[in-house]
Amino acid sequence: MKAESLRGARLTAEGIEGAVLAQTLLVPDDHHRALLLKGRILSKADWPVVASARVDELHVVRMEQGDVHEDEAARRLAKVVAGPGVIVHGPAESQVRLSAEVNGIFKVDVQRLNALNSIQDVSIFTLFDGQLVSKGKTIAGVKVTPFVVPEARLREAERVAAGGEGVVRVLAFQPLRVAVLVRERLDPAQREKFQASIEMKVAWFGSSISEIRYVADDIGAVEAAVDALLRDADLLLTAGANATDPLDPTLVALDRLGARMEKQGAPAHPGSAVWLAYLTDKPIFGVAACGMFSRATVLDLILPRLFTGSRVTADDFNRLGHGGLLSKDMAFRFPAYGAFDTLDQ
Structure with a gap:
């Protein structure tokens, strides 16, 4: 130029x-x-x-031969940056806006994002990886800094961004059938509060509860309940087990059924005493009953991942340690149970 x-x-x-x-x-x-x-x-x-x-x-x-105007450059970059669940808008004032096509979890390939931003004139900025987003929420912006960029530089950026499922994407929540097994001795008032809380949380993800069943502290009763509930459910939530007691009836029952324990405990607070097991390919997520009432525990960080239909692993739990001190400052990481915030602020 x-x-x-x-x-x-x-x-x-x-x-x-x-x-x-x-x-x-x-x-x-x-x-x-x-x-x-x-x-x-x-x-x-x-x-x-x-x-x-x-x-x-x-x-x-x-503009000289080999130059690309900023609007066209932003359009081309956005095309390779945007992955599944992402809508491309613009450009407006030479910036392309990317928004969520669905309610879900926003995912960023941070390594490729950093590589792109290390290329002269390229500027791509996003929300944090792992944030929950609503349909229509702005999740990223794409632009180049000068009015005109060399074609060769733009092709380098396209090469870095290409491949995989885009640099940014949104994992959509899937409608799941959820069963709940409770061993807690809750009085009628506590049961009513507990059921209202868990039903509200599950509904927020667009899913439904197939059954809530209360059982005694008996290995046989728990074993029979787990086997029956998972016949009609995609996900089983359990409350009342002692994850640190190897002889706890729930843990013994799962072992008898052939379930595999994925992770016991999480490096986060509050809500560290959680566990995740799989029976065949169906997840069984264990929490304390009090965790069902709160809106800011490990339960509320793991539930969104389960509702995308992704297989949650021990590594997902291990990564909770960075930012695992769950204070008010972490509010943006949790589901806004009750309604999605559809405004860009």
């Missing part, structure tokens, strides 16, 4: 043809109102507006 300053006899309709405007032109008597925005590719038809700005000197950029 080549920068030019147009003035005098060169500041004409012919002189601006094909040039990229490098400055925003304002209404002469009202500098809060724009006539033409910087980055615009000018044509002779723009001359009356340019003339009305009454400027003595106009800064423009001339």
Whole structure:
């Protein structure tokens, strides 16, 4: 590209043809109102507006062979950055906006994102990896810094972004049938509160509860209940087991059924005394009953992952340690049970 300053006899309709405007032109008597925005590719038809700005000197950029305008560059980058569950908008003011196509978990390939932003002129910015997002929520922006970039530089960025499932994507929540097994001795008032809480949480993810069953502290009763509940459920939530007691009836019953313990305990607080097992391919997630009432425990970090239909592993639990001190400052990581926030703030 080549920068030019147009003035005098060169500041004409012919002189601006094909040039990229490098400055925003304002209404002469009202500098809060724009006539033409910087980055615009000018044509002779723009001359009356340019003339009305009454400027003595106009800064423009001339595109040369092998140059790509910022709007086209942003469109091309966004095409390879956006993965499943992502909608591309724009560009507006030379920036492409990416939004969530569905309610789900926002995922970022941070390594490739960093590699892209290390390329001169490329600028891609996102929400945090793992954040819950609602349909329509802005999740990322894509742009290049100058008005014009070399084609070779853009191709390098496209090569880095290509492959896989995009640099950013949204894992959609899947409608699951959820069963709940409780060994806690809850009185009628506590049961009512417990059931309302868990039903609200499950419904928030677009799923439904197939059954809530209360059982005695008996290995045989727990074994029979687990076997029966999982016949009609995709996910089993259990409450009341002591994850640190090897002889706990729930843990013994699961062992008898051939379940495999994926992880016991989580490096986070509150809610560290959780566990996850699998019986065939169906997850069984154990928490304390009090965890069902709270809106900010490990339960509420793991549930969204389970509702995407992804297989949650011990490594997913291990990664909770970074940011595992669950204070008010971590509120953005938790489901906003009751309703999605669809506003961009």
